[in-house]
Amino acid sequence: MKLYSAKYAPNPLRVEVFLKEKGIYEQIEIIEVELAEEAKGQEHLTRNLLGQVPVLELDDGRFLSESRAICAYLEGLYPEPNLLGNGFEEAAFIEMYDRQIEHGLLYNVMQWVRHTHPGLAKLEKPQIPEWGASCEAKARRAAGIFDTQLAIHQYAAGDRFTIADLTLFAGLNFGRLVKFKAWEEYENIGRWYGELMQRPAFK
Ligand SMILES: N[C@@H](CCC(=O)N[C@@H](CS)C(=O)NCC(=O)O)C(=O)O
Known part of the structure; x- marks a missing residue:
């Protein structure tokens, strides 16, 4: 899986620290996207219509955006430690x-x-x-x-x-x-x- 992220941006940071808490940070490739222009280009818009980050690219090629949705997906794959509730x-x-x-x-x-x-x-x-x-x-x-x-x-x-x-x-x-x-x-x-x-x- 790949995570499209951006330096200093709070929502990607939320997901990156989530990956670290889960102990899976090293397994996911982090790709920095420049937000003003690159994120508004066609390539990134196919990942997220809103031109925002974070976006998680799944191994089957689908793109999942929204920090909370990404965290919920990863919690399903890696249930422990539990961070969204038992x-x-x-x-x-x-x-x-x-x-x-x-x-x-x-x-x-x-x-x-x-x-x-x-x-x-x-x-x-x-x-x-x-x-x-x-x-x-x-x-x-x-x-x-x-x-x-x-x-x-x-x-x-x-x-x-x-x-x-x-x-x-x-x-x-x-x-x-x-x-x-x-x-x-x-x-x-x-x-x-x-x-x-x-x-x-x-x-
Ligand atoms: N609701 C989204 C918000 C995502 C968001 O606002 N991302 C910011 C970075 S923190 C962004 O990509 N901004 C670029 C823009 O709005 O054009 C989430 O939870 O992931």
């Missing part, structure tokens, strides 16, 4: 937290960066700084909410490490591009982030 009930709660983090935090950090960072001007046309500022406020508010969650739970979706932690990590990590280091500003995120950095997949 049984429907745990899976539903993990998905709830994961999507809240994806839509509440990761999406807003992405839009904040894409609409304000000069390096992203080539990709985000037109950049709308006012929209970036609005997303910054939403991202900071979401960080506060997930900080409160992390005072209650050890991890993003409860008492064990799951895909929700990868989504939170990928979103917060992208904030580095706008000098937002939530792990230095929020106590519980700081505790959680310190623990994540001890995991081999994050080193």
Whole structure:
């Protein structure tokens, strides 16, 4: 299998750390795609109509995009360690937290960066700084909410490490591009982030 990815991009990072947590990173070829032009060319559009990454190319030649769908597919092939939930009930709660983090935090950090960072001007046309500022406020508010969650739970979706932690990590990590280091500003995120950095997949 091959993973089409891009440097610094949060969604591919989410999947790459997932591969590391699963212990299968070395088995998958990672192919970097340049997002502004190459990803909008015909070759990549046949992999993903939206011209985005990540995309997983299966051994039978099919292309699977959407980070969560890719992770679900890989979890089916490599069930251990379990990262999406054992049984429907745990899976539903993990998905709830994961999507809240994806839509509440990761999406807003992405839009904040894409609409304000000069390096992203080539990709985000037109950049709308006012929209970036609005997303910054939403991202900071979401960080506060997930900080409160992390005072209650050890991890993003409860008492064990799951895909929700990868989504939170990928979103917060992208904030580095706008000098937002939530792990230095929020106590519980700081505790959680310190623990994540001890995991081999994050080193
Ligand atoms: N919902 C998709 C989002 C994918 C996405 O937004 N990928 C970004 C990189 S993090 C991308 O390819 N951006 C290029 C573009 O939007 O043109 C997922 O979960 O994989």
